[in-house]
Amino acid sequence: MSLLAGRDPTVKLAVVLGISLLLIVIVDPLTPTLFLTIALAVALAGGARPGTIARALVPLTVLGVGFVWSNAVFAATQGPATWTIGPFHASESGLRFGLAIAIRGIAIGMFSLAFVWTTDPTDLVVSLIGHARLPFRIGYPLLAAYRFLPFFTDEYAQVRLARRVRGGLPRGPLGRVREAVGELVTLLSDATRRATRIAIAMDARGFAAARERTYYREARLEWGDALFVLGAVVTTAALLELSSWAGALRTVMG
Amino acid sequence: MLFQDPETQLVMLETDDEIAFGLENLGLPRDQMVDRVAEARATTGLGPGTPRRLDALSGGTKQRVALASLLAMRPRALVLDEPTANLDPIGAHEVVAAFAALATRRERSFLVVEHRLDPLLHFIDRVAVLGDDGRLALAGDPETVFMERAGQLDRLGVWQPELAELARLLGAVRLPRDVEDAADLLIERWPRGASVERQDRVFGRITVAAHGVVHRYHGDNRDAVTGASLELHEGEISAIVGANGAGKSTLGLLLAGVLPPTRGTVDVSGEIAYVFQYPERGFLTATVRDEVRYATTIGRRIARDPDALLERFGLARLAGANPHSLSHGEKRRLSVASALVTSPTVLILDEPTFGQDLRNTRELMTILREERDRGTTVVLITHDLSLVAEHADRAVAMADGAIGFAGRPDELFQRSDIARFGLALPPAAAAFAQARQRDPGIPPLTGLDAARTALAAREALQA
Numbered sequence: 177m178s179l180l181a182g183r184d185p186t187v188k189l190a191v192v193l194g195i196s197l198l199l200i201v202i203v204d205p206l207t208p209t210l211f212l213t214i215a216l217a218v219a220l221a222g223g224a225r226p227g228t229i230a231r232a233l234v235p236l237t238v239l240g241v242g243f244v245w246s247n248a249v250f251a252a253t254q255g256p257a258t259w260t261i262g263p264f265h266a267s268e269s270g271l272r273f274g275l276a277i278a279i280r281g282i283a284i285g286m287f288s289l290a291f292v293w294t295t296d297p298t299d300l301v302v303s304l305i306g307h308a309r310l311p312f313r314i315g316y317p318l319l320a321a322y323r324f325l326p327f328f329t330d331e332y333a334q335v336r337l338a339r340r341v342r343g344g345l346p347r348g349p350l351g352r353v354r355e356a357v358g359e360l361v362t363l364l365s366d367a368t369r370r371a372t373r374i375a376i377a378m379d380a381r382g383f384a385a386a387r388e389r390t391y392y393r394e395a396r397l398e399w400g401d402a403l404f405v406l407g408a409v410v411t412t413a414a415l416l417e418l419s420s421w422a423g424a425l426r427t428v429m430g
Numbered sequence: 431m432l433f434q435d436p437e438t439q440l441v442m443l444e445t446d447d448e449i450a451f452g453l454e455n456l457g458l459p460r461d462q463m464v465d466r467v468a469e470a471r472a473t474t475g476l477g478p479g480t481p482r483r484l485d486a487l488s489g490g491t492k493q494r495v496a497l498a499s500l501l502a503m504r505p506r507a508l509v510l511d512e513p514t515a516n517l518d519p520i521g522a523h524e525v526v527a528a529f530a531a532l533a534t535r536r537e538r539s540f541l542v543v544e545h546r547l548d549p550l551l552h553f554i555d556r557v558a559v560l561g562d563d564g565r566l567a568l569a570g571d572p573e574t575v576f577m578e579r580a581g582q583l584d585r586l587g588v589w590q591p592e593l594a595e596l597a598r599l600l601g602a603v604r605l606p607r608d609v610e611d612a613a614d615l616l617i618e619r620w621p622r623g624a625s626v627e628r629q630d631r632v633f634g635r636i637t638v639a640a641h642g643v644v645h646r647y648h649g650d651n652r653d654a655v656t657g658a659s660l661e662l663h664e665g666e667i668s669a670i671v672g673a674n675g676a677g678k679s680t681l682g683l684l685l686a687g688v689l690p691p692t693r694g695t696v697d698v699s700g701e702i703a704y705v706f707q708y709p710e711r712g713f714l715t716a717t718v719r720d721e722v723r724y725a726t727t728i729g730r731r732i733a734r735d736p737d738a739l740l741e742r743f744g745l746a747r748l749a750g751a752n753p754h755s756l757s758h759g760e761k762r763r764l765s766v767a768s769a770l771v772t773s774p775t776v777l778i779l780d781e782p783t784f785g786q787d788l789r790n791t792r793e794l795m796t797i798l799r800e801e802r803d804r805g806t807t808v809v810l811i812t813h814d815l816s817l818v819a820e821h822a823d824r825a826v827a828m829a830d831g832a833i834g835f836a837g838r839p840d841e842l843f844q845r846s847d848i849a850r851f852g853l854a855l856p857p858a859a860a861a862f863a864q865a866r867q868r869d870p871g872i873p874p875l876t877g878l879d880a881a882r883t884a885l886a887a888r889e890a891l892q893a
Binding site: 297298316319320322323326327331334335337338339340341342343358362365366370373374376377378380381382383384385386388389390391392393394 | 435437451457485686688708710712754
């Protein structure tokens, strides 16, 4: 658990980005499968419940199946068809490629979720300001905005309700567009008022009054972070070696 | 400066980060911040049991966190802008208690911008009253302002402390500084044997009947309203009261037919209009004139002259203005006017006096009483028990989604378990209740109106 939660968010983000970039150039199905196994293990070790992981896998898998299908069928129009299912022709190479990018997508998605699940948003912003040169004038307002996301959904429901009570349901596609515009205007005017008030409240507590500010939370890099990066590099190399040994490894370069 | 709305002045996600935010901006070293955060938490009563995440806190606690975040910066003076206006009675009490602890220490100056002064009377050293033109209309110590210049305050449309009005009714010259003080005054001065006979209003036929109504919001794991039964009548003002989250608004929406009951039935005879807490969310047109006439554009029958309504609601001169550009009070009146244009049988208003000053509240309540006298069923969803004491014929108190009491407001006020509904007696009623505990000769009156009536009846009897 603490293996991930205790790590610096910027370091974690860099590792996830690195692995994702690497996976993008790999086009065989086995290698991303190995990485997906690691991603699942990491998510579990990070404290995600199996149920949560399963729920997250559903949309990723649906997307993946779409990739497999379209690639298999699309590739068959160019190469020789290996199988015929009803009116559809599919090729084995297409299927293999589709499977590769589908699993790659799921693996990248799972790494990203493992990152989100084990990272506190405040820690992330403080760490990005400390280690990735994110200006605090951007980072802190982002945090304040993040706090508002749930309010936005609530407010949207209320605006819809209030408008429906006044005017009945919109009729026709044009009516629906006009209704959506009206809702958006109301929401935006609410959001603007709220943002203004927040800005005043931040000003009132001296935000950005000085060029420098200090931080209550520490964004300190520890030995654990170095070990974490080392571990990630070693694991990645081992997986690539394993895949290559099995004769499966293919990259975009061939 | 502490602002009115707890939601729009917190900028972080967790309590300690919030308190430290100002200190970070001051550039304080970390070890000092840790000490100051702990100190500010202690001063505002935010113990170790306080949830870490701000979104898990109640409105009152959020407001205390906001207060703590200011105190941590050790200002010499603090401005508080209606710090309890957006809170329910329990939350308001929480914040007033935190403020009281600070004010008693007299370590710094406070400037409180406020309509409702009773809970603060004990601490006020000086009062400044602003007129409509934004200039200083009146200033002085509270006793002078509230006891001697009351007529002027009334002309300015300023809320007066209930306890000050009560003292004047009793012919006292000294300003009671809290409920206990006012209770002493009652015991000393209330004319024993003043008649407190009450005339029960006679209501018309039933307009709305709810039977065992249950509602559960999509995705929730508990019912917001758990089997409520209620009948509303013609010519009756009912008030639905209770703490935040007790299910008041949901019940209102169910009665109005805006939300479908998950179980149970709501029978309505005639049309229902619902006025939301934030009227601007329901505005649909670009001018005040169109807004009032909106019902015709969707083919509804207009029963009352829109221009006459605008005139009546003091909006005639704004007919060409954009509804979003109006003031709080005007927006509220506009939303009520556009609801009344079809002459609904039932009018339901969610928090109609929220954030309104005395003049706006009075105007609105006069209008609503007129509507009631025309036979309209009026329902107020509110936290404001003074409003309930003065205007409601019936009070419906909710706790945890269930109706725990339905009856006359004075009966509700006499219940010993009123706190169960997240309610606290309004100041004048609290003074009567406290005095009565010590002297049974004091009648259990609900507020100033009832006191005035009782005193007038006695005078008539003596004359």
